[in-house]
Structures are given as C-alpha cells and as structure tokens.
Amino acid sequence: MHELPVTQHILEIVLRHAEQANASRVTDIYLVIGQLSSFIDESIQFYWDALSRGTQAEGARLHFERVAAEVLCQVCGVRSPLAEIGQGCPRCGSLRVKVVAGEEFYVRAIRVQTADEVERGV
Amino acid sequence: MGVKVISVLENILQANEQVAAENRARLDAAGVYAINMMSSPGAGKTALIEQTLRALSPQVRIGMINGDTTAASMDAERGAQAGAQAVHINTGGNCHLEAHMVRQALAALDLSALDLIIVENVGNLVCPAGWDLGVHARVVVASVTEGADKPYKYPSMYRGADVLVLNKIDLLPYLDFDTEYFLRGVRLLNPEVQVFQVSCRTGEGIQAWSAWLRERAMRNRPVRIR
Ligand SMILES: Nc1nc2c(ncn2[C@@H]2O[C@H](COP(=O)(O)OP(=O)(O)OP(=O)(O)O)[C@@H](O)[C@H]2O)c(=O)[nH]1
Ligand SMILES: [Mg+2]
Ligand SMILES: [Zn+2]
Numbered sequence A: 001m002h003e004l005p006v007t008q009h010i011l012e013i014v015l016r017h018a019e020q021a022n023a024s025r026v027t028d029i030y031l032v033i034g035q036l037s038s039f040i041d042e043s044i045q046f047y048w049d050a051l052s053r054g055t056q057a058e059g060a061r062l063h064f065e066r067v068a069a070e071v072l073c074q075v076c077g078v079r080s081p082l083a084e085i086g087q088g089c090p091r092c093g094s095l096r097v098k099v100v101a102g103e104e105f106y107v108r109a110i111r112v113q114t115a116d117e118v119e120r121g122v
Numbered sequence B: 001m002g003v004k005v006i007s008v009l010e011n012i013l014q015a016n017e018q019v020a021a022e023n024r025a026r027l028d029a030a031g032v033y034a035i036n037m038m039s040s041p042g043a044g045k046t047a048l049i050e051q052t053l054r055a056l057s058p059q060v061r062i063g064m065i066n067g068d069t070t071a072a073s074m075d076a077e078r079g080a081q082a083g084a085q086a087v088h089i090n091t092g093g094n095c096h097l098e099a100h101m102v103r104q105a106l107a108a109l110d111l112s113a114l115d116l117i118i119v120e121n122v123g124n125l126v127c128p129a130g131w132d133l134g135v136h137a138r139v140v141v142a143s144v145t146e147g148a149d150k151p152y153k154y155p156s157m158y159r160g161a162d163v164l165v166l167n168k169i170d171l172l173p174y175l176d177f178d179t180e181y182f183l184r185g186v187r188l189l190n191p192e193v194q195v196f197q198v199s200c201r202t203g204e205g206i207q208a209w210s211a212w213l214r215e216r217a218m219r220n221r222p223v224r225i226r
Helices: A003-020 A041-051 A113-119 B014-030 B047-055 B074-082 B100-107 B154-159 B169-174 B178-187 B205-218
Strands: A023-034 A062-065 A070-073 A079-081 A097-101 A105-114 B001-012 B033-038 B062-068 B085-088 B116-120 B135-145 B163-166 B194-197
Touching: A003 A023, A003 A041, A003 A105, A003 B014, A041 A062, A070 A105, A070 B014, A070 B033, B014 B100, B014 B163, B033 B047, B033 B205, B047 B074, B047 B163, B047 B205, B062 B074, B062 B100, B074 B085, B085 B100, B085 B194, B100 B116, B116 B205, B135 B178, B154 B178, B163 B178, B178 B194
Parallel strands: A023 A062, B033 B116, B033 B135, B062 B085, B062 B116, B135 B163, B163 B194
Antiparallel strands: A023 A105, A070 A079, A070 A097, A105 B001
C-alpha cells in the first residue's frame, strides 16, 4: 500500500534531475533499497507504470539494487549478515552489535537522453 | 552515444523528512514533547494511553493524535474520555502515518495548552517504522501474546525504537512467552533501548513508564506555579 506515495516521491526526484540535465527522456532509474526498508519491487513497478505515464520518464526501466542487512560487532569489530546473529556475534558471541547496512532507500542514478541528442537523431 | 547517466543520490523519503523536521521545530517552539507509539494491531496502544492519562493527567497536559485507516474514531474517543485533547486522523487506507498528516493534526491542537503529545500510529509492525513524524521519541508497544520471535521477524521496527513497552504481562502465566529470548532479540538490534514491562490490565509497571514519560515531558517546561 505505501509504495504509492513512495513512487510519487521517486517520480518527483527523477523528473527534477532530468530537467536539470536538460533531458528529453529518462530511460533507466537505479534505486538502492536496503533489506530493512519495507518496500516491494513489484509494487513500486506497478505504481510506476501508472504514475509515469505522460511524463518524460514514461516507460523508463526501474533497476532495484538490494542491500543486505549487516551488523558490526561493537566488541570485536567483525561485520556479519544480520540473519546470522541470532545467538550474538558469530566470532565473539557479544550481543553488542550495530546495524550498519540495510536501511538504504535512495535514487542512485538515472540514465537519460538529452534534447540535442534527440534532435540530432541519435 | 545519445545517453548519459546522471548521479542522483537522493533519499526517497526526503520530502517526508522535511515535513518531519518542521513538525519537530514547531513542537520545540511550543515546548511540547511528543512520542510516536507503534505496535501490531491490538498490542495495547490505546490501553496504554488510557493508563498513562490516568497516571499523569491533569498535571501533565496531554494531547493524543490517533491514526486509523478508516473514519472509525473510537480510539480517539477513548483518549478524549480519559482526559486528552484528542484528534483523529483517517489515513484513507494508508498503512502508516506520515509527517504531513501529523502536521495537519498539530494545527488542530492547542499546543499552548499541552506538555505532551502521544501519537498513536496505525496498528502495523512494518510500515510505520520507515516514516519519521517529527516527534522526540519512538515507542514500540509489544505484547506477550504476539510471541517472542517478533524482534527477529520485524527488525526495522525494533531497531528504530527509543523505548520498548512490553504489555500484557498479566498473561505470562498462561503463555509460553520466553521473555529472555524476546529481550535478547531486542538488545541485538538496539542495545540502547529503554524497556518497560507493564500490564494495562493490572496496572503493574505503569508507574515506572509514566514516571519516565513525565520526566521527559516536563524537562523543558518552565516551572508552573499553581
Ligand atoms: N490481558 C490484557 N489485555 C490487555 C492489556 N492491554 C490491552 N489489553 C486488551 O487488548 C485489546 C487491544 O487493546 P487496544 O488498546 O485497543 O490495542 P491497540 O494497540 O490500541 O489496537 P489498535 O489501535 O486496533 O491497533 C483490548 O481488548 C484490551 O483490553 C493487558 O495489559 N492485559
Ligand atoms: Mg488503538
Ligand atoms: Zn564480535
């Protein structure tokens, strides 16, 4: 459900950057989504198709880069996947760990065609 | 050629975070402390708000913002009944509150007559975690009837909490809830979190929780002469 407002934000960000770059069309969007953020690819894609219609970003392909959740042990400094710490740090057993990856949620880049290039028929 | 890649690196929730910052500034200017209460449906958020009002009101002047997915406003009515200035937000099916909804609710409250605002989020253990509302503390209410594995299954919710209230401990004798396993999961994700174990049925533990909240709410208040 909450992918609708989120997809609106993605579209706003994409169109703003496309305009700044004088782009005539956006062909690809690269999203980085951490495993701990609760967003579903298919659902974003679904809303994207509807929301982007009639804009410069219509038909752009969404690429999802997923980042696994990782924790850093505050005692021994070892980094491990969150899924593996049910009993504490896999090396030293400490329960003092900190999540250091997996909460990302941003637009990394977009691929665009610029106006002059389109005019030149490229 | 014909194409180029533009680096964007922009947080998608930026718009929400901007409004959240505005909310926080507004609360701070009015000297009001606010918390965002989150839990799965039925963990006891409204019951805890009622108990809190009983313990702190009217010495601490409390407002309640209640988010629900429909127009059903019974939780806000329960808050009003217990003495809160209460506002209901119909999220129109949305599964969580967002900062702009809270901004609207703040406009409907008389902040000058409040010390504390409790926001009751939509009952949902996933979505509310991602949305900053501009409050000062995030309080997750868990209940022993949900099972002890919840921190392991819903890490983002437990990870972002400043306070964890474990509710319905009056039911522990009837369940196989492993409190130690539950708390270990919580601490793994969130070593700093403050934990209170309470029962909104018997009132056990409510005193400690309310005292913590009162201290926070009154910390930035000038002393009022009554
Ligand atoms: N035994 C017991 N029951 C409780 C306790 N706290 C709440 N309940 C019961 O749990 C049910 C749900 O409580 P609510 O306060 O409505 O829960 P909520 O989190 O506000 O629910 P939603 O707003 O629908 O998500 C009610 O029937 C309460 O009476 C408790 O400490 N012990
Ligand atoms: Mg409720
Ligand atoms: Zn370690």
